[in-house]
Amino acid sequence: MKKGLISYVEPGSAAYEGGILPGDCLLSVNGHKIKDIFDYRYYTTEDTVSLLLEDAEGEEYIVDIDKDPDEDLGISFAEPMIDADRGCCNKCMFCFIDQLPPGMRDTLYFKDDDTRLSFLTGNYVTLTNIGYAELNRLVKYRLSPINVSVHTTNPDLRCKMLRHKGAGDILKKLDVLRKGCITVNAQIVLCPGLNDGAELERTLRDLLEFSECVASVSVVPVGLTKYREGLPELRLPTREDAINVLDTVARFQKEALEKAGTRFVYAADEFYIYAGRELPEYEEYEEFPQLENGVGMLRLLDFQVCEYVRSDGSRLRKNLGKRFTRTVDVATGVAAFDFIEKLCRFAETEFPGLEVRVHRIVNDFFGHSVTVSGLITGGDLVKQLEGKLLSGELLITENMLRSGETVFLDDLTIEDAANKLNITITPVPDSGAEFVKALLGVKK
Incomplete structure (x- = not known):
């Protein structure tokens, strides 16, 4: 599929009046090549836009449009992001998709790690497949909040867990987002024997230093299916593991309340079930910032x-x-x-x-x-x-x-x-x- 392929033009819209047709491709706006939907939105906010397009026959043409600054042009793209979604380049030890049985719908096997979709739909991303130039572009377009799978701030351990040699710079990337005033919700998938105990404390300590940027952190248990042949050996949390996690979370909540005025870190509901403990009171979840991650649902x-x-x-x-x-x-x-x-x-x-x-x-x-x-x-x-x-x-x-x-x-x-x-x-x-x-x- 061609990049920038237009699938629909709203009748009566500025694009429709300009003669733009479904099947045409958008190449640039005001001389700027369009990389994705955020480029498109950013450059079409002007009151005068010049669109370079290619028709279905491969001929290029220009449409100049005068409009209100926030008026939508009326164009929909075959790919909602304009370009394709970005897949994951990690091989995480705990990846749930790697644990799916064969024969399911193809879309279930796609590993999404697209920071843009994190902003749009709340997906969690690792930041391993984008460089610092792309991070600064996210800052430029104010894509906030985004949800980041941190798992650990120990560089060597993060490279090991994500099985990606470039995964160790998470704190540097969070610093770019902090300086750009981008809000982050962080996730730690807890794998007993790897990123728990002292490693969990290190991660929470580091993230608490980013509390002006990192709004919340969830600690969720690793999910393991019966389809793990050939995958790294992992285990589920025991009752003792769960108790230790909850005690660590409670200590850091107390510290975060004093330092940042928020509890900051929250344990998934499953940890309370594993530990045989009562769930926290309603007020202790504050604004339920990690609800989609199974934190506070019950x-x-x-x-x-x-x-x-x-x-x-x-x-x-x-x-x-x-x-x-x-x-x-x-x-x-x-x-x-x-x-x-x-x-x-x-x-x-x-x-x-x-x-x-x-x-x-x-x-x-x-x-x-x-x-x-x-x-x-x-x-x-x-x-x-x-x-x-x-x-x-x-x-x-x-x-x-x-x-x-x-x-x-x-x-x-x-x-x-x-x-x-x-x-x-x-x-x-x-x-x-x-x-x-x-x-x-x-x-x-």
Whole structure:
């Protein structure tokens, strides 16, 4: 596919009026070659733009446009980034994609490490595949915040863990972002015996020195599937490992509060489950800066459920009536099972007539060491729930499905799974209010 290929021109737009057509390629704006969508956005903010294009026959032509400074030209590109997404050049010891089984959808095997997509979609990137000139371009375009997979600040250890000889300059690259006032959310994938203990303390100490740039740090456990043949030997955290991580995080939170006015570092929910400890209180997660990384998801859900019942419970009970009865099934992963069970028992107490059966789904597809709900497949759901459902409706968390789709990771659709189980399957968004309404069968 040609770089800068135009896929759509909005009727009535400045580009449309200028005679630009789908199939043409944008080459430059005001004499500047267009590298990606950020170049395009930056150079088209002027009130006068001169576009150099190439038509479908290979002929170059120029379109001059007078417009309002922030007016969109009305052009969409075949590649949303204009150029192709940047793949990963690391061979991380713990890479989850390397642990996928064969035969899955091709897109699942693409290793994204594109800093631009980090800004646009929140992906975590290692910064190993961009140089300092590119970093300064990100600063120029104010691409903030970005999410960075740090893992360790020990240069030699980072090169070893990422299996990339150029991975050791992470602090130098963070310094470029700090000087450019770019906000960073950092991630540490904790691999017991490698970047825990004194190495974790070193990493947190170094990152705390960057607190004017690094807004938050998450510590998440390594994820290991059963497909690790030929890969480096790693292990999951033990209870003792988890306790040590939580104690380290607590010490640095106290120090960060005194130094930077924020807790700064947060442990993933799984560490509290591994350690058998209670989750932190809602307020301790502050603004939940690492929610997408599994940090605080359970506490937030608990808070939202309780708040919704407190604020709307009376209205809901009145609308449901005294004769209300409902039985519903819920499926969740091993890690969250006890927590979801507790929430459902709370809902039964608050809404007499409600009966909820919570089912613990073991991950046979990826391996029993994978316990999160978001990696449950349709096949495991069907196999483990056949003949065990009490009701006509099964609730699942929306994150079991591919983003924006009704398909599980193993390509089984919700419709197929529902037909096999002879039940309605309802995906529930990550919202306490939506969870309560789904339990009650309330649509609004």
